Amino acid sequence: MALLGKIRKNPWLLILGIGLPLFAFLVGDAFSQGNVFGNPNELGSINGKPINIQDYNLAYNRLAKDPRLEGASQNLVSQQAWNQLLQERIISSETKELGLNFTDNQYYQMAGRFFSSLNPDLVNQNNQVNIGLAKQFLAQLQAAAQGGNPQANYFFEQWQNFNPQFNALRSEFISLVAGGILPTNSEVKFNSDLKSVQSDINYIFVDYTDYAKANGITVSDDEVKSYLKKYKKQFKKEPSVNLSYAYFPAQASDADRQKFNSSINAFLSSQVIKDEETGITDSIPSFTASINDSAYVSRYSEAPFDPNYYTKTQLENIPNEAIKSALLSNLEKGKVVGPIQVENLSQLIKISDVKPVTDSVKSSHILIGFQGSQGGNSSLTNEQAKAKADSLLSVVKENPAKFNELASSVSDDQVAAKDNGSVGWVSRFQQNFSPAYLNYITNNPKGSIDLVPSEFGYHIIRIDDVKQKTGYQLARIQKQLMPSEETQQNIFNQSSKVAVESQGKSANDFVNSARSAGAEVSTEYGLSRFQPQLPGIENTKKESDILSWAFNKDTKPGSIQRFETNDGGQIVAYLNDKFSGDEYNITAYKEIVEPFILHEKVTKSIQEKVGSRKDLNSIAKTLNTKVETANGLNYFNGNLPGIGVEQNVAAAAFGLPKGKVSSAIKGNNGVFFIQPSNKTAPPEKIMNEEMERNSIQAQNSTLVQQQLIPSFIDASDLKDKRAEKLAN
Incomplete structure (x- = not known):
């Protein structure tokens, strides 16, 4: 039972243990909580085509190995896996109907x-x-x-x-x-006109917010609900929760910081330390006076000693300005700079050694690949390739003049073979280069020839030339500022106090209590079970745990739960409200649709107030504002000074004849009335019809790429039971 408890708190145990993350993630909770209604193997469907757990597992595992999603939250990978399965079902159905096959x-x-x-x-x-x-x-x-x-x-x-x-x-x-969406001649002409026709306009602008405030125009929950029902295809009823949460990050206290600074500064002088348990006194020389920097760093630093040498050019490329300037002003052997603190990492840096080092190397090679070696297609086994490479090495060592001939004729590196096996100049810290090859050429003198195995096969390498520069070896004592045990306990106590004090109280009481305790507080509305991120706690990777708790059938509004992060931070979550897939989460949708409703109400009110007036000055007087002007407006340049881009205004200016006053125009930032004062006529002939046609075709192609599959999914009969299976 203890193991099951740990797994249910941390589903990643199964990911690491048996490599079936979603089986535990999706099925374990469902069965353990008695969800035996319907097909337990089915997570949903699209247009009647089921999506089962096995397919979901495969998609999840495939994405979890994608380097682009390294460090992504469990919920983010889960949601992307689901989206990919939806796309696969749509593509499979549509291509089958069209008779397309994968050959x-x-x-x-x-x-x-x-x-x-x-x-x-x-x-x-x-x-x-x-x-x-x-x-x-x-x-x-x-x-x-x-x-x-x-x-x-x-x-x-x-x-x-x-x-x-x-x-x-x-x-x-x-x-x-x-390819089937081709622009017509009329489209090409119209698109050309949109670009070429420019308008000077007189206009009136009334800000939405100012007018609504002055005239007491507000949006009620009932109006939001009616709007959602009216546009139900865009706004669907989906399971969601409204959640408040308080984050107590694992941060060091001021006392921890002072003690930490003292501890690292102590290495600038000699120390005498007495172990209270053993009574043994130990004398520690200063970092400057240390003789064996490697041993000193290994003993006292939290990071290992770096034996590499860096040139001045490389030091000049250090991104942190404080470290760079400190080092470049003290490039003498034995000098110590710091401590320098970058976020929570503090370090003392000593110029441990200075000597000439290889900066770049020109080399040539003969490559003998084997079956499975990276980038090759050799038929040789590993043993056969090794034997052949050994034989070639003997030949070139006995007669170095044979190297170029063999590199040109037998090497599996066909690119280098064209230049007698030359790889060219390679810097000591070359990126995307074989480590084994690089290690050999940067640690051997000019003229060396030897055999080096790598992921590409067996290399007979010849070092043709070497460039040296002064190298600086840096010994670093690095220490990470961490909260002390006392601070960690205080964080735990503070979070527990908030959780206890908020029991049975309102969400507002919880928020106030958490803020008084110094927590970082967030309230989010309309969260889905697989919300990829929770703002403010993105780096904690606790999204799935928190939302799994919130969507659990036993978690009721007003419930409180505490979660501990991997670094000892604490999150206290309060469930404000929960909605099934049969009702609208009005609070969540209100933030989205309220501006649309408000803009419609303001526009209607202004139009009613203006009535049938068709003179801009009269309209301006009625609305207690003034007439402004804007010049050189066209459909693709609808920027109004001091207001911003107003595409509806630009479109109206294009369509209205000179001198005609528009009705109320619902813009982005407010309501407009416009009157074109001057307009250029469209050209009779398009300057470059082919270019215009290609431009429209490219735009159409981009729209298809971005919107085709999502449009199919939006129009589909989609049933997503994932949240239901986790919640019940």
Whole structure:
């Protein structure tokens, strides 16, 4: 039972333990809480096509391995997995109806392009994929991955996570739709006119907020509800909660900071420390006086000793100005700078050693790849490649003049082979370069030749030239400011006090109590079960835990729960309100729709007040405002000085004839009445019709890319039971 309790508090235990995150995440709670109604394996459906737990697990695990989502919250990955499954169901249905199929040729086309950075030969100079070579490469990569090669396994997993079938069909489907949306001649002419016609206008502007305040115009909850019902396709009834939460971050106190500063400053002088438990007295020399900086750092720093040497140019590129300026003004051996504090990390930095170091190296190599080596397509086994490389090394060591000839004829690096195996100049801290290769060339003298294995195969490396610069070795004593045990206990006590004092009280009482205790307080409305982030506590990764509690069927409005973060911080959550999928969360939607309703009411009120008046000066007098002017307005440049972009005004200026006064125009910032005073005529002939047509086509294509699939999903019959399964 204890283990089950831990798992239910922390679903990530199962992710790490058995690699089935969503089984515990979605199914465990559902069954343990008695949710046996309906198909427990089904999380929802789209247009009648079910989405089951197994598919959800696969999508989740695929995304969890995506480097772009590294550090993302559990809820964010979960929501993206769900969205991807919805897209897959839509794409599958639509492409099947159109008769589109994912062929082997498409599969290897995509594989060739996907892996072209590893093996440039997969795509030729005409940007065409060599299908045969791509097929061979992928087969070898898969075999090496299944054989336990870590590099091959990494790249093959990346390919699988890419989901080639879905991406190919999605791309083809979108291309077909985008290709069918062609601009007509009338569209081209109209678009050209929109750009060319400019208007000078006289206008009246009435600010929404000012008018509403002066005339007592407000928006009621009933009006919000009616608006939601009127536009029910845009505003759907969905399970949601309104939540207040107080965050007590694990921050050091002033007393902790003073003690911390004293402890790191102590290394600037010699110290005598007595261990109270053993009674042993220890004399510690100052950091400046230390003889063995490596041992000194290893003993007293929270970070390991860095043996690397850095050139002055590299020190000049240090992003932190305080550290950079301190070092560059004291580049003498034995000098100590600091302590320098960056956020909660404080450090003393000593110039431990100064000597000439290799800055960049020019080298050449002969590469012998093997089955599964990164970027290669060799048929040799690892043992065969090693034996061949050893043989070549013996030849070039006995006769160095043979190196260029062999590099040009037998090396698997076809790019370097064109230049006698030359890799060119490589800096000591070159990025995206084989660590093994780089380590050899930066730690050996000019003229060295030896065999070096790497993820690419076996390299016979020759160091052709070396450039040296003065290098500086930096010994650092680094310490992280952390809250003390006393501070941690105080944080716990404060959060517990808020939780206890707020029991049975209102959300407002909870917020006031939490603020009095010094917490960072947030109130959020309309939160979904899989809300990717909770503002103010994004870095705590507690979204899923908090929302799982809030959506649980046993959690009622007014409930309070405390959560502890990984670094010892505390979050106290108060459930303000909870809504099922059968009712609108008026409070949450009000913030979104209230401006629309208010703008409509203000516009209607102003139009009624103006009545049938068609003279701007008369309208201005009625509304107690004045007539302004704006020049050079066109449809794509609707910026009004001091107000901002007003697209509706620009559109009205284009459409109205010169001298005609408009009715009330509902703008972004207020209500307008306009009168064009001057307009340029559209050109009889389009200057560059083809360019205009291509511009519209590009815009259409972008819109299709962005909106096609989401539009299908919005128009679908979608049933999402995830929150229900977690809540019941």
